[in-house]
Amino acid sequence: MEALVQAALNHDRRALARLLTVVENRREGVDTALAALFPHTGRAWIIGVTGAPGTGKSSLVNALAKTFRAAGRTVGIVAVDPTSPFSGGAIMGDRIRMRDLAGDRGVFIRSMATRGSLGGLSRATRDVIRVLDAAGFEIIFVETVGAGQSEVDIARAAQTTIVVEAPGLGDDVQAIKAGILEIADVLVVNKADRPGADNTARALKAMLEMGHPATRTDLISHHGRLMPAESAPGSSAASIWIPPVVSTVAPENTGIGDLVAALEAHHKYLIETQALDGLERQHIEIELYDRLQAALMARLLKGVPGEVFADVIHRIQTRELDPQSAVDAILSLPDQSC
């Protein structure tokens, strides 16, 4: 495992792929590997890309990756599909991506689909990002499909979040309602050569002006926090980031330069306002919370005999016992291994 980690840190692509598989599937040695990689992390710029199916996210990430590569920066791409939690299906954009970026050793692409719970996917995504970060990829795109809480959860791992819309995906108001506008640092109207693109862009801008949305860093502070609220970044009025709306036609590279400029501006804003530090601290808090929760639960399950659970569940089902009283009873058992 040590040799594998070392090889991955030394840009050995096969070792990197194998390490990602270990991490993604939580195979033996995963914790050792992650601990060894950890000191090398924290250098990548992590960009989340999300939006409804059909908005052309994969092509957009593709175009962005090529532009950043042309500027000499290395790029990792993590494509996550949380909308297919049971099928574990492949990611549709893969073929396009492979065709355009294959053979470039400055790019590494990893597709992931949910196999278990969303919690498991969030954790696996975070760990895969961490491996690519440690391996020295300078910009890491995390692409998710859909428009729901899943994307918000995964977006938490990102520093800059792009929300992609496209004209003609049904009613504009509906699209916004479905939306994840609140988590956007940069909004993109992709497929801007289609009819209705101006309307979509206008609707998004109106929505932004109307809503005075909180900045992304404010939003993250709503989540299960271990730290006092006053430590939240972006609390001074001067540091508010207003998400710009950029129109693009990804396959023709139209608007990609503007989008890169908007992304760079957001990154600069994060650094200058020290929001980047605060974001990282919040990501760490969330991770620590998740890990503690999982560890506590594992310890409990080890300490309480299976028959006790079976009996409690039976008594809840027969309405002898209500769920909260059941919890209190289990937690007051003397022989927990804690």
Add this chain to the structure above:
Amino acid sequence: MEALVQAALNHDRRALARLLTVVENRREGVDTALAALFPHTGRAWIIGVTGAPGTGKSSLVNALAKTFRAAGRTVGIVAVDPTSPFSGGAIMGDRIRMRDLAGDRGVFIRSMATRGSLGGLSRATRDVIRVLDAAGFEIIFVETVGAGQSEVDIARAAQTTIVVEAPGLGDDVQAIKAGILEIADVLVVNKADRPGADNTARALKAMLEMGHPATRTDLISHHGRLMPAESAPGSSAASIWIPPVVSTVAPENTGIGDLVAALEAHHKYLIETQALDGLERQHIEIELYDRLQAALMARLLKGVPGEVFADVIHRIQTRELDPQSAVDAILSLPDQSC
């Protein structure tokens, strides 16, 4: 609180509304109230309704509620909007619903939007359903917006799940990809008077035949379980439920009779195969797991000083300590109140 619970059990609508507010916002006395209500639960038929925005879910639930009401059955409706986790916005279908069903004392409607985490919303939804169940509503619809893990999580509370599609919401393949087909017990092509409805229905049927999707009860067994897998219901081949595809035009009541028949058939299937019992047991397992996790975490946070967390987070951020070692260190502290 006791008087409020008693009044709600006696069909006092104002008491019921107040009790739902207590439960939804976890106000003082919530646990006492839920414990008192619990013996009266387990009688309602819980029907989940989900699908992308613009598919006409609210009108469909409306039409179903009117049909069930005409047959003399009482109906509760819980409308959940997990796609707007931060704005806490209103549910769009409310106005239509209120107009059609207002004044009918056999119907109770409750709208919920996320204010905190998805975990919080799942819990609040489960508790709101429980209150309506205890208050004697025979059929409870749980309507969620979107297409992602959020809906899967909320659908876990349902016994029968309807997935609603509509023609013309972008590419069919995309709609299916985005989809939540896997959790459907009954598929509906609503707005079936629109062009392309036949294609949508055909695509869904092809998808079902191709995919041989697991039954809903099988799927639930993938989640964090406390019980051995062999206790999962629906494991015999004879008990497989193939989701039917029903076309409807909700505002004109077209196809609603067929849909009700399909729902009743699924309910009958659940009862005859004893899958209903198994589903309930699995819902209880999931709830017990969630509640234990929350209780363990609360106990830990109480026992470990805030400065310890602040210090650990700082050391992770400076890469002195990796997250898993931090967890191990916190859990081995001697003075946890556990």
